[in-house]
Amino acid sequence: MHFFKDRGFAHPLPSEVTPPAVYAQRRALLRQWAAGGVGTALAGWAGRDALAQGSRPGKLAPLPGARSAVAGATTMEKPTAYADVTTYNNFYEFGTDKADPAKNAGSLKTRPWTVVVEGEVRKPGTYDIESLLKLAPMEERIYRLRCVEGWSMVVPWVGYSVSELIKRVEPTGNARFVQFVTLADRAQMPGLRSSVLQWPYVEGLRMDEAMHPLSLLSFGLYGEVLPNQNGAPVRLVVPWKYGFKSGKSIVKIRFVDKQPKTSWEEAAPSEYGFYSNVNPGVDHPRWSQATERRIGEDGLFAKKRPTLMFNGYEAQVGQLYAGMDLKKLF
Numbered sequence: 153m154h155f156f157k158d159r160g161f162a163h164p165l166p167s168e169v170t171p172p173a174v175y176a177q178r179r180a181l182l183r184q185w186a187a188g189g190v191g192t193a194l195a196g197w198a199g200r201d202a203l204a205q206g207s208r209p210g211k212l213a214p215l216p217g218a219r220s221a222v223a224g225a226t227t228m229e230k231p232t233a234y235a236d237v238t239t240y241n242n243f244y245e246f247g248t249d250k251a252d253p254a255k256n257a258g259s260l261k262t263r264p265w266t267v268v269v270e271g272e273v274r275k276p277g278t279y280d281i282e283s284l285l286k287l288a289p290m291e292e293r294i295y296r297l298r299c300v301e302g303w304s305m306v307v308p309w310v311g312y313s314v315s316e317l318i319k320r321v322e323p324t325g326n327a328r329f330v331q332f333v334t335l336a337d338r339a340q341m342p343g344l345r346s347s348v349l350q351w352p353y354v355e356g357l358r359m360d361e362a363m364h365p366l367s368l369l370s371f372g373l374y375g376e377v378l379p380n381q382n383g384a385p386v387r388l389v390v391p392w393k394y395g396f397k398s399g400k401s402i403v404k405i406r407f408v409d410k411q412p413k414t415s416w417e418e419a420a421p422s423e424y425g426f427y428s429n430v431n432p433g434v435d436h437p438r439w440s441q442a443t444e445r446r447i448g449e450d451g452l453f454a455k456k457r458p459t460l461m462f463n464g465y466e467a468q469v470g471q472l473y474a475g476m477d478l479k480k481l482f
């Protein structure tokens with residue numbers, strides 16, 4: 153007990169900068185550690201010790217998550233450096249250059265923040281971010297993220313399955329798809345002046361995809377709350393789909409009966425389909441999707457990595473697409 157406490161949380165608790173919900177969760181996690189629950193799960197996970205036991209970047213408020221029990225939720229691949237995860241971004245609302253979001257997203261106001269849940273649900277409503285943080289236990293999940301542009305990262309996210317929220321709002325029999333709407337505020341987002349995409353940035357999933365335990369509602373990464381450029385205060389992460397399906401800074405979740413429009417589909421329907429499952433066998437019309445460049449491995453002699461079917465999550469999600477022509481429904 154003493155051992156874990158010393159190794160894991162020797163640093164002071166920055167309760168001043170920590171939202172109360174997060175603080176309470178952290179206390180709960182400490183108690184779990186003391187009881188041995190989390191400690192046992194982490195034993196033998198040497199490569200992840202620094203990450204799991206509290207040596208965090210120390211940039212933002214802590215948001216710990218217990219190691220997820222969801223199948224496939226923890227890749228053993230080395231996480232991409234925090235500096236890369238937070239400075240090489242796609243978040244067009246803050247500019248189209250990879251460095252723009254880190255430079256410009258300081259203007260994003262993440263409090264107060266609400267997420268509206270509407271449409272085909274028995275319990276629609278407006279959720280305050282503080283109540284969302286408390287909705288379900290936080291888990292750490294180490295996912296591969298594959299951008300449609302041909303690069304990838306490994307990110308230790310913190311959050312819980314979107315299904316936790318979906319269960320609570322009780323979808324009706326008509327809810328066949330879920331649309332995720334993200335913030336579009338010209339005052340905070342300089343990128344909205346450009347018409348590269350239609351704003352707000354919208355994305356969508358089929359209901360069974362949204363309900364899959366790997367579909368994550370993420371509030372943090374590297375044991376701290378999300379940096380603005382990564383989609384604070386809450387974003388989606390769907391690890392078997394190209395990165396653009398994972399909408400950032402979500403303000404509305406809408407349950408609908410018809411397949412909803414998505415921003416990328418509207419922009420270029422022949423290039424970006426609704427499904428956008430990672431698939432090395434289905435090329436983008438303008439480039440191959442067979443390989444990828446792992447961010448942080450871009451030295452002179454760095455080899456490209458083969459892209460994996462469903463980004464390596466085929467065992468978990470392949471069944472969702474049984475019988476579908478993945479070339480047509482790309």
Ligand SMILES: Nc1nc2c(c(=O)[nH]1)N[C@H]1C(S)=C(S)[C@@H](COP(=O)(O)O)O[C@H]1N2
Pocket residue numbers: 237240241242243244245297298299300305334335353381382383394395396397398399400401
């Ligand atoms: N609102 C919004 N969400 C977004 C984007 C965006 O431009 N706006 N870009 C997407 C793309 S293309 C990718 S690859 C991922 C990148 O997430 P990351 O910057 O946290 O790695 O966010 C996705 N979510």
Ligand SMILES: [Mo]
Pocket residue numbers: 242298299300301394395396
């Ligand atoms: Mo992307």
